[in-house]
Amino acid sequence: MKPAPFDYHRPASLDEALALLATDEDAKPLAGGQSLVPMLNFRLARPSALVDLGAIGELAGIRLDDGTLVVGSMTRQWDLEHAPETFPLLRDALSFVGHTATRCRGTVGGSLVHADPTAELAVCALALRAEMVTNRRSIAAEEFFVSVFTTALEPGELLIEVRFPAPDGPTAFAEHIQRHGDFAVVCVARTGDRIAVGGVAPTPVLWNGGGVEPIGDLFAPAGYKADVAKQLVERVSS
Amino acid sequence: MIEIVVTVNGKRHERRVEPRLLLSDFLRYDLALYGTHVGCEHGVCGACTVLLDGRPARSCLTLAAQADGHEILTVESLADGATLHPLQQAFHENFGLQCGFCTAGILMTASFFLAQNPDPTEEEVRAELAGNLCRCTGYAPIVDSILAAAASLRG
Numbered sequence: 001m002k003p004a005p006f007d008y009h010r011p012a013s014l015d016e017a018l019a020l021l022a023t024d025e026d027a028k029p030l031a032g033g034q035s036l037v038p039m040l041n042f043r044l045a046r047p048s049a050l051v052d053l054g055a056i057g058e059l060a061g062i063r064l065d066d067g068t069l070v071v072g073s074m075t076r077q078w079d080l081e082h083a084p085e086t087f088p089l090l091r092d093a094l095s096f097v098g099h100t101a102t103r104c105r106g107t108v109g110g111s112l113v114h115a116d117p118t119a120e121l122a123v124c125a126l127a128l129r130a131e132m133v134t135n136r137r138s139i140a141a142e143e144f145f146v147s148v149f150t151t152a153l154e155p156g157e158l159l160i161e162v163r164f165p166a167p168d169g170p171t172a173f174a175e176h177i178q179r180h181g182d183f184a185v186v187c188v189a190r191t192g193d194r195i196a197v198g199g200v201a202p203t204p205v206l207w208n209g210g211g212v213e214p215i216g217d218l219f220a221p222a223g224y225k226a227d228v229a230k231q232l233v234e235r236v237s238s
Numbered sequence: 239m240i241e242i243v244v245t246v247n248g249k250r251h252e253r254r255v256e257p258r259l260l261l262s263d264f265l266r267y268d269l270a271l272y273g274t275h276v277g278c279e280h281g282v283c284g285a286c287t288v289l290l291d292g293r294p295a296r297s298c299l300t301l302a303a304q305a306d307g308h309e310i311l312t313v314e315s316l317a318d319g320a321t322l323h324p325l326q327q328a329f330h331e332n333f334g335l336q337c338g339f340c341t342a343g344i345l346m347t348a349s350f351f352l353a354q355n356p357d358p359t360e361e362e363v364r365a366e367l368a369g370n371l372c373r374c375t376g377y378a379p380i381v382d383s384i385l386a387a388a389a390s391l392r393g
Contacts, residue, residue, distance in 0.1 A: 001279045002263075003260075004258070005257070005258055010306075030304075037300070037301070038280040038299060042280065050257070052301075098281075098369070100350065100369065101287050101295055102296065104290075104294055105293075105299065180368035
């Protein structure tokens with residue numbers, strides 16, 4: 001349960017980080033480490049090198065830009081949860097992300113790029129029509145999440161900031177979990193008449209009114225998840 | 239090997255470490271601070287929680303290299319000589335520990351929690367404790383201890 005050996009770099013600028021990632025295709029960026037370090041400890045991930053983004057100040061920060069909430073990828077989840085600019089939807093959802101200790105280290109960008117299909121931030125990103133701004137382009141949330149732990153990011157591409165447009169209409173977040181802080185069985189985010197559901201497919205999906213056909217797992221059979229999703233959608237719609 | 243400079247409990251340490259060295263192992267084996275306990279090593283149990291720049295962090299999910307230039311507080315920072323910290327005193331008086339394995343992490347979690355929320359409800363204490371596994375007490379005396387510590391710290 002100790003990581004395999006790797007090289008470690010801590011660049012002070014984004015350009016330096018991109019250059020390091022460009023020279024070694026087996027290198028991984030390290031954000032807050034709250035998903036990557038467990039994978040290193042289990043040796044599920046064995047990168048040749050880590051490029052620690054922790055010293056790049058320009059990647060962290062929260063601001064409002066004409067109503068759009070712009071969040072730097074290295075912004076800690078706890079900071080977004082407690083920022084006065086934060087949308088209530090994001091504040092509610094963030095309270096379900098892990099625990100205080102993991103939110104204080106874990107980053108907004110790290111969670112989105114990890115692309116766990118139950119991740120609260122990913123579900124909110126889809127509900128809010130977030131735009132993922134990288135060093136090369138801007139990717140809509142609907143295009144960004146490709147499959148379990150897989151995004152549209154290409155080798156050498158780094159998430160720089162996330163732009164959450166102001167919600168048009170009422171918002172609500174609901175989640176079913178066995179214990180506070182666990183990974184969600186199902187979670188649901190609503191903005192206006194748009195509802196995103198997590199935990200029922202390889203990526204967060206939009207609710208089409210007809211229900212979902214999840215894949216069951218050890219803890220929650222498919223039919224149970226479908227029922228829970230329907231209940232949660234009703235709850236956020238009322 | 240890389241050079242790091244970390245301030246732990248107010249004392250500056252310069253060490254050469256492997257990049258893969260976890261902060262938890264750095265504290266225990268390089269600095270002989272055995273108060274920080276290592277349980278699950280993947281961020282679930284909370285036993286290894288320390289404060290990094292004043293905020294709680296799982297030391298098993300933090301590389302020692304990431305702590306370079308930062309300040310760490312471990313459970314050893316709480317007591318002032320033989321005088322227990324109000325949190326430790328409350329755990330002592332309310333039977334807040336049995337085997338003690340989870341206690342260091344709970345004390346560090348609670349110290350940040352009470353600084354943010356000096357007058358929490360029992361429900362809030364229980365929600366916060368979801369990140370720290372205890373397999374002895376059933377949590378009731380831990381919740382009592384934290385509520386007692388909150389009252390004591392408010393004075």
